[in-house]
Amino acid sequence: MTQTDLITRRERLLGPAYRLFYDEPAHFVRGEGVWLYDAAGDAYLDVYNNVASLGHCHPRIALAITRQVETLNTHTRYLHETILDCAETLLATLPDHIDRVMFTCSGSEANDLAVRIAEAYTGRTGIIVTELAYHGVTQAVSQMSPSLGEGVVRGPHIFTVPSPLRFSSETRAAGFAQAMDDVIARMTKAGFPPALFICDTLFSSDGVISDPAGFLKPAVERVQAAGGLFVADEVQAGFGRTGEAMWGFQRHGLSPDLVSMGKPMGNGHPVAGIAMRAELIEEFGKKSRYFNTFGGNPVSCAAALAVLNVIAEDELMVNVRQVGAYLTDGLRTLGDESKAVGEVRGAGLFFGVDIVTDGQPDGDRARRIVNHLRQHKVLISATGQQGNVLKIRPPLVFRPEHADRLMAALSRAVSHP
Known part of the structure; x- marks a missing residue:
């Protein structure tokens, strides 16, 4: 053909x-x-x-997937060790205050779940993203993804902050922080105080913005001081991509409330997840149950565990x-x-x-x-x-x-x- x-x-x-x-x-x-x-x-x-x-x-990851799919593949409503081994290994790469993880099939699902958790914890719905952000394709997160184009309507509760690339590297930290102050004031006045600010910590859709390391911290602190949560979207910057640290937010000295992850997590196998502070998921769990048929299945967790081991051992x-x-x-x-x-x-x-x-x-x-x-x-x-x-x-x-x-x-x- x-x-x-x-x-x-x-x-x-x-x-x-x-x-x-x-x-x-x-x-x-x-x-x-x-x-x-x-x-x-x-x-x-x-x-x-x-x-x-x-x-x-990758032969080691392919072998881990093959062995597990030949042995067992089911869901998280049964006990199995692999999900726990994967969770422990993953959480060990994150700051101590990030001590719970939930598994999904894609980064879109992970960010969708992050929104639900943030809304349940804060009692708010206001969301801040950068002007050309991409965070996924579900109904909720597509609205948070201006890079998808004008055909995707942004909800009234979603506010954009200018790309950090609009500021010179010398003024980036102060300029972006001031822009964040401005958007927080606007959304609060409109009746949508911030539940969360989410960003890809390398700003890949905004044009790839990496320097100076640490420029993001003042803006994130503004959001957290205003009662919002910070979601570090690590689909692009995580899993060792920057070389300086396992996670992109670590380059900026940040203390995220939630960390979303996706694509590279399984080296091609569909596995993703959201890691967070324990009190966030405890609050969410009081109000809602979460189940994902394939999220956290043994084969996906075997793939993710193999990825973590290869990054460390090699x-x-x-x-x-x-x-x-x-x-x-x-x-x-x-x-x-x-x-x-x-x-x-x-x-x-x-x-x-x-x-x-x-x-x-x-x-x-x-x-x-x-x-x-x-x-x-x-x-x-x-x-x-x-x-x-x-x-x-x-x-x-x-x-x-x-x-x-x-x-x-x-x-x-x-x-x-």
């Missing part, structure tokens, strides 16, 4: 709401490590996937720091050499690279670069308010030789008309 046939069949069966990457969609049949392979056997360097964050088809955060520093140098050197490359932002193995023309954001040029790379078998994407930020987010097993291949391809792409 040709690619055109596949696209036609997909449109007929799945409808228009699904989207494909790239002007020429890619068709992969297998993966291994940092590579994806098409039907012709050609290898593509994956510099984008935060799903298989430890590399595609010292992947050391690799993230080392290769991330190497790639940072390469990207900034490219910025010095090419007028098409503006600011380079990032932490560990997560980068946002501004693409500009005459110093101004150029989303069309970024799109051409992304597609040029795809034609040369390197996979990245773009993000940001104007779509001009290259989003570079390779698996944590990325090595210097892979970075060299990326940089060679990117150098050609930015110089291409």
